[in-house]
Amino acid sequence: ETGLTIEQVKDINRRMSIGEAKARRAKKEMVEANLRLVISIAKKYTNRGLQFLDLIQEGNIGLMKAVDKFEYRRGYKFSTYATWWIRQAITRSIADQARTIRIPVHMIETINKLNRISRQMLQEMGREPTPEELAERMLMPEDKIRKVLKIAKEPISMETPIGDDEDSHLGDFIEDTTLELPLDSATSESLRSATHDVLAGLTAREAKVLRMR
Numbered sequence: 001e002t003g004l005t006i007e008q009v010k011d012i013n014r015r016m017s018i019g020e021a022k023a024r025r026a027k028k029e030m031v032e033a034n035l036r037l038v039i040s041i042a043k044k045y046t047n048r049g050l051q052f053l054d055l056i057q058e059g060n061i062g063l064m065k066a067v068d069k070f071e072y073r074r075g076y077k078f079s080t081y082a083t084w085w086i087r088q089a090i091t092r093s094i095a096d097q098a099r100t101i102r103i104p105v106h107m108i109e110t111i112n113k114l115n116r117i118s119r120q121m122l123q124e125m126g127r128e129p130t131p132e133e134l135a136e137r138m139l140m141p142e143d144k145i146r147k148v149l150k151i152a153k154e155p156i157s158m159e160t161p162i163g164d165d166e167d168s169h170l171g172d173f174i175e176d177t178t179l180e181l182p183l184d185s186a187t188s189e190s191l192r193s194a195t196h197d198v199l200a201g202l203t204a205r206e207a208k209v210l211r212m213r
Contacts, residue, residue, distance in 0.1 A: 030067050030078075031060070035198045037079055038063050041086050048094050055090055062089030069123065076126025084118075084128050111152045114138065114145070 004012075038059035045055050066082035117137055121129040131149060135142040 027064070027067050031063055034063055034079065034082060035060075037082060038086055039198065041083065042090060045090050045094060050094055054093070058089045058093040059086045062086040065089070071123070074126055080127050081122065084122050088115075107148070107151065110148050114148050114152060 038056055042052065042055035042059045046052055050058070062085040063082055066078070066085035069085075070078055070081055072078070114134065118129055118134065121133065121137065129137070131142055131145045134140075134149075135145045138145065
């Protein structure tokens with residue numbers, strides 16, 4: 001018989017547990033090292049329907065996603081890469097709180113395709129693609145790409161009716177990228193206290209500016 005012994009199985013499980021613990025610790029350190037980046041981006045989205053701390057929380061979710069997907073071997077800067085994911089998480093959250101407008105189904109499909117290709121190009125280049133680069137990849141006129149980008153960045157409610165069907169809403173058509181990955185839930189809790197520590201470490205002037213926003 002060629003099966004593993006009980007001791008070998010135990011040893012494999014032990015090594016896997018150690019590996020998972022190291023991954024959690026490394027991820028936590030990388031996230032905490034970039035909390036100020038989340039705060040600086042979140043500041044630009046105040047007065048858009050969400051409290052500042054909620055914006056930070058949403059930005060943290062994007063940051064964790066960036067940590068999961070970042071490929072350091074490609075040699076590009078993590079902060080440039082993470083900025084896209086943080087903005088994506090924050091603007092998506094704002095959309096849930098925002099005004100309702102009617103959007104044609106074909107436009108939703110185009111927005112989804114643009115977001116998907118934009119993510120692919122971000123992964124390849126380590127930065128956000130320009131409208132010109134997106135137009136070339138998607139085989140679309142650049143002015144149309146700019147129009148779609150503008151619509152995609154507008155705050156839109158997830159309850160927005162789509163087409164003529166009153167039972168169909170925008171949220172039904174948008175792919176769900178908010179589900180927490182396995183290590184995310186383990187990181188989220190400690191991240192909240194780390195965020196408060198960073199906020200507490202702001203200078204008096206920075207804190208005053210934030211309170212006034």
